[in-house]
Amino acid sequence: MQVWRSIDDVSSLLRTGLAWTCYSDCDYGITSTLRCGFLIFQVQPAGKRLMTASRAAGKERAVYLKDYRPPDYRIDHVHLGFSMDEESTQVHARLDVVGNGVSLGRPLVLDGRELDLKSIALDGRRLNPRKDYRVDAEHLTIPRVPGRFTLEIETEIHPRNNTTLMGLYVSGGNFCTQCEAEGFRKITYFLDRPDVMARYTTTIVADKLRYPVLLSNGNPVERVDLGDGRHRATWVDPHPKPSYLFALVAGDLACVEDQFVTRSGRPVLLHMYVQHHNADKCGHAMASLKKAMQWDECVFGREYDLDIYQIVAVDDFNMGAMENKGLNVFNSVYVLARPDTATDADYQAIERVIAHEYFHNWSGNRVTCRDWFQLSLKEGFTVFRDQEFGADATSRGVARVQDVNVLRTHQFREDAGPMAHPVRPESYVEINNFYTTTVYNKGAEVVRMLKELIGADGFRRGADLYFERHDGQAVTTDDFVKSMEDANGVNLSQFRLWYSQAGTPQVHIGRAYDARSGIYILHVRQTCPSTPGQPRKEPFHIPLAIALLDDEGRELPVRLMGEHSGVVGTRVLQLRQTEETFVCVSVLQEPVPSLLRGFSAPVRLQSDLSDSERCFLLGRDGDPFSRWEAGQQLAAGLILNLATQSRKQSTQPLNPQFVDAFRATLRSNDLDKAMIAQVLTLPSESYLADLMVPVDPQALHDARVSVLRSLAQTLRDDLLAVYRDNVGRGGYSVDPESVGRRSLKNLCLSYLMELDDPEVRAMCVGQFQRGDNMTDVMAALRALANNDCHERRDALAAFHKKWQGEPLVLDKWFALQATSRLPQTLAEVKALTRHPAFTLKNPNRVRALIGSFCTGNPARFHDRSGSGYAFLADQALKIDRLNPQVAARLVGVLSLWRKYEARRQALMKRQLERILAAPALSRDVHEIASKSLGSAGAKGKGRGGVRRRSRRRS
Ligand code: 7ML
Numbered sequence: 002m003q004v005w006r007s008i009d010d011v012s013s014l015l016r017t018g019l020a021w022t023c024y025s026d027c028d029y030g031i032t033s034t035l036r037c038g039f040l041i042f043q044v045q046p047a048g049k050r051l052m053t054a055s056r057a058a059g060k061e062r063a064v065y066l067k068d069y070r071p072p073d074y075r076i077d078h079v080h081l082g083f084s085m086d087e088e089s090t091q092v093h094a095r096l097d098v099v100g101n102g103v104s105l106g107r108p109l110v111l112d113g114r115e116l117d118l119k120s121i122a123l124d125g126r127r128l129n130p131r132k133d134y135r136v137d138a139e140h141l142t143i144p145r146v147p148g149r150f151t152l153e154i155e156t157e158i159h160p161r162n163n164t165t166l167m168g169l170y171v172s173g174g175n176f177c178t179q180c181e182a183e184g185f186r187k188i189t190y191f192l193d194r195p196d197v198m199a200r201y202t203t204t205i206v207a208d209k210l211r212y213p214v215l216l217s218n219g220n221p222v223e224r225v226d227l228g229d230g231r232h233r234a235t236w237v238d239p240h241p242k243p244s245y246l247f248a249l250v251a252g253d254l255a256c257v258e259d260q261f262v263t264r265s266g267r268p269v270l271l272h273m274y275v276q277h278h279n280a281d282k283c284g285h286a287m288a289s290l291k292k293a294m295q296w297d298e299c300v301f302g303r304e305y306d307l308d309i310y311q312i313v314a315v316d317d318f319n320m321g322a323m324e325n326k327g328l329n330v331f332n333s334v335y336v337l338a339r340p341d342t343a344t345d346a347d348y349q350a351i352e353r354v355i356a357h358e359y360f361h362n363w364s365g366n367r368v369t370c371r372d373w374f375q376l377s378l379k380e381g382f383t384v385f386r387d388q389e390f391g392a393d394a395t396s397r398g399v400a401r402v403q404d405v406n407v408l409r410t411h412q413f414r415e416d417a418g419p420m421a422h423p424v425r426p427e428s429y430v431e432i433n434n435f436y437t438t439t440v441y442n443k444g445a446e447v448v449r450m451l452k453e454l455i456g457a458d459g460f461r462r463g464a465d466l467y468f469e470r471h472d473g474q475a476v477t478t479d480d481f482v483k484s485m486e487d488a489n490g491v492n493l494s495q496f497r498l499w500y501s502q503a504g505t506p507q508v509h510i511g512r513a514y515d516a517r518s519g520i521y522i523l524h525v526r527q528t529c530p531s532t533p534g535q536p537r538k539e540p541f542h543i544p545l546a547i548a549l550l551d552d553e554g555r556e557l558p559v560r561l562m563g564e565h566s567g568v569v570g571t572r573v574l575q576l577r578q579t580e581e582t583f584v585c586v587s588v589l590q591e592p593v594p595s596l597l598r599g600f601s602a603p604v605r606l607q608s609d610l611s612d613s614e615r616c617f618l619l620g621r622d623g624d625p626f627s628r629w630e631a632g633q634q635l636a637a638g639l640i641l642n643l644a645t646q647s648r649k650q651s652t653q654p655l656n657p658q659f660v661d662a663f664r665a666t667l668r669s670n671d672l673d674k675a676m677i678a679q680v681l682t683l684p685s686e687s688y689l690a691d692l693m694v695p696v697d698p699q700a701l702h703d704a705r706v707s708v709l710r711s712l713a714q715t716l717r718d719d720l721l722a723v724y725r726d727n728v729g730r731g732g733y734s735v736d737p738e739s740v741g742r743r744s745l746k747n748l749c750l751s752y753l754m755e756l757d758d759p760e761v762r763a764m765c766v767g768q769f770q771r772g773d774n775m776t777d778v779m780a781a782l783r784a785l786a787n788n789d790c791h792e793r794r795d796a797l798a799a800f801h802k803k804w805q806g807e808p809l810v811l812d813k814w815f816a817l818q819a820t821s822r823l824p825q826t827l828a829e830v831k832a833l834t835r836h837p838a839f840t841l842k843n844p845n846r847v848r849a850l851i852g853s854f855c856t857g858n859p860a861r862f863h864d865r866s867g868s869g870y871a872f873l874a875d876q877a878l879k880i881d882r883l884n885p886q887v888a889a890r891l892v893g894v895l896s897l898w899r900k901y902e903a904r905r906q907a908l909m910k911r912q913l914e915r916i917l918a919a920p921a922l923s924r925d926v927h928e929i930a931s932k933s934l935g936s937a938g939a940k941g942k943g944r945g946g947v948r949r950r951s952r953r954r955s
């Protein structure tokens with residue numbers, strides 16, 4: 002790639018006769034573009050065809066939901082032929098196209114990007130580039146077509162140069178694809194939108210030795226040795242699908258095989274493809290897959306629908322995994338596990354992600370999205386399904402706590418910042434930026450609320466109707482809600498606001514009790530802060546699960562005024578107005594209310610509970626979530642108090658009531674150990690940051706550490722005893738009981754390591770050296786990495802020496818150092834970017850080192866000097882040239898700059914401005930940076946300075 006800065010440069014370029022692609026963005030030709038800045042050309046060897054015409058940007062507008070129109074043409078069948086070559090792969094596409102009636106006379110406009118178009122024929126007649134069609138950087142337009150015809154298109158693509166990891170690319174010497182959301186258009190020209198569903202036949206030709214495994218969607222129908230060192234495989238997928246679900250894999254991979262017999266007796270082959278040396282790390286993923294298949298049959302009545310289910314693990318992947326029909330492609334981090342290489346948390350994540358992708362086969366593939374504004378239709382629902390699966394696999398309480406933690410630390414923050422958007426967004430500039438925690442996690446909460454409101458049986462009826470009514474269709478979130486309504490005879494029109502209004506509602510609950518009349522009143526008020534583009538909100542329809550507890554913690558009957566009898570246990574109140582009063586009668590003693598049980602709605606709850614009431618709930622509430630929540634509120638109050646006090650006062654002792662409740666929980670025998678560990682885990686710094694205005698990350702960090710230390714000092718003996726009681730006996734196993742034991746033991750260790758006590762440190766080193774499983778080893782190493790001692794250096798070096806050949810374990814080594822609280826961490830992170838094993842091309846490695854530092858180490862990242870912000874910007878700009886999606890995620894960290902105190906605000910803003918001013922910025926990063934700053938791009942106006950994501954390479 003070369004940058005040309007002057008007219009002379011350009012003229013000499015044009016004289017060379019080389020083909021070029023202009024990545025500048027001016028509508029008015031080269032000379033005026035030169036005046037605004039400089040040009041970026043991709044130069045190819047002479048004689049090669051021009052691949053992409055120069056692009057006029059400034060046309061990069063937002064796409065709006067209100068502009069949705071059904072497609073003019075449908076594509077019934079697709080025959081794809083691939084001739085695999087890393088340098089240049091030939092793609093032959095034969096499309097059976099049908100006009101939809103009203104389309105008569107309208108041009109056919111296919112999507113396509115960075116494609117080298119070789120030829121195009123309509124019903125067998127070769128089209129003439131000068132008069133039959135037009136090509137620009139994003140489309141192929143054929144002005145005149147008949148009502149029904151066959152189009153044959155030959156293109157050439159360049160997988161080895163594809164660093165964006167969208168479309169067809171190479172990972173570890175193997176070919177793989179990622180097409181969601183708009184990657185298919187980087188493979189061939191197509192109607193690349195989810196409401197165009199076609200049947201696919203895929204033929205792959207490749208070198209037999211280098212690529213013995215050739216895979217695509219559906220069922221294998223043919224394998225032929227071509228005799229010239231190449232072979233050919235053909236796959237037919239009988240289910241119509243959108244292009245984003247297409248997949249192809251070619252490579253030299255080991256296949257781990259198993260089988261599942263469906264409820265109706267059909268056998269399904271299960272094939273897991275991994276690099277040969279990883280064949281011993283597939284057992285857990287395979288077991289998880291079978292568990293998920295069975296669960297979907299039992300809980301949702303959904304069976305698998307092909308003869309074969311394939312999973313391929315690749316090391317280079319932008320996201321977690323992808324649900325391509327019959328051929329899931331996974332980030333290897335969500336497949337590979339062995340006790341000595343993966344932690345309990347990794348095992349759990351694998352189980353969840355495997356289930357998530359499997360569940361998409363119905364919620365996503367059989368019933369798909371009409372357009373990308375409906376993304377939460379498949380993602381919110383599927384996250385809900387994987388959450389329920391996780392809850393059934395381990396303990397419901399622990400699973401709920403984990404899911405709520407994710408929601409509150411990430412989604413609530415997103416909802417409170419400049420990137421806030423509804424679960425069903427109204428517009429986007431780059432769809433890849435809308436795979437957000439709002440679409441996924443809040444989307445799942447919205448589905449969960451539907452279940453709360455209509456009950457488990459009604460919810461299942463609604464889901465059955467949805468799958469039956471829309472099988473094979475591309476539909477909307479509205480269709481989903483309609484099925485829930487129709488199956489249950491309820492009206493959910495107000496509930497639909499959860500899809501269209503952004504922002505986290507605040508619910509204030511006040512209470513009053515009159516002993517003489519036995520009347521207990523809950524006064525509930527809801528408000529919702531304004532979000533970008535939505536200054537005012539309508540009141541939401543909120544399910545509010547509550548119970549009233551007597552002084553022993555028993556649930557009292559809740560009987561609302563006008564009812565004949567009460568309900569014992571949890572009761573779901575339905576809040577619809579801005580303000581509502583719920584009057585409970587026959588309440589014989591003043592109760593302690595247990596509010597928002599199970600986190601029945603994604604809201605911020607404000608109540609006037611006292612600390613002693615919270616301590617009571619922490620010890621007595623029958624709802625495990627509420628018990629945990631009471632502890633979190635107490636701890637958060639304590640830490641926030643400390644963080645906002647002056648230094649002198651910050652050594653005050655802990656509230657003894659809290660310490661007692663903490664000690665009692667440690668010793669509790671009515672909670673399982675995993676739950677005890679959750680309850681005793683202090684709220685994270687990022688969750689606390691959401692509660693502090695303005696945020697001072699250093700003060701929060703110091704306050705949290707000081708509470709940890711005080712608790713460790715006061716409870717040293719108890720913590721040591723619980724640690725010793727839970728040291729593993731016998732072999733390692735990942736059953737929930739053993740996992741719980743390890744998490745409690747390692748929590749005790751992390752508290753004890755706050756004491757700077759040689760005895761404890763020796764214990765920790767012992768656990769590191771003798772640990773027979775990665776959970777224990779990592780827990781010990783994490784504690785050591787936070788302490789400036791010689792044991793730290795030795796342990797990190799030993800770990801590196803042992804695991805340098807295992808990329809996923811090496812990622813842990815990078816991440817651990819990036820999240821160390823020690824003051825020299827940024828310097829160490831910078832040094833690690835020069836480590837021979839570090840590369841900006843691998844998203845997992847970038848997330849391990851750079852992502853962990855910027856999101857998992859608030860105190861160091863937000864250093865008052867601003868050095869963390871400058872580091873982020875430096876790295877993001879470099880990554881943007883390779884992989885805009887990964888860069889955009891990183892830049893998103895700066896979006897919350899307005900939440901910090903003035904000095905940090907200015908420093909963060911400066912880096913955002915610097916990013917925005919950088920030349921040749923991707924559309925992905927531009928959208929995030931401009932929306933973060935609240936500038937014009939946020940409204941989707943045209944602007945300059947943006948290039949297309951491209952395969953620029955010199
Ligand atoms: C969520 C995924 C993507 C992006 C996976 C990519 C997916 C899109 C894909 C929960 C569990 C596992 C993965 C993901 C996730 C962000 C998150 N369709 O299946 O949603």
Ligand code: ZN
Binds near residue numbers: 357379383
């Ligand atoms: Zn998904």
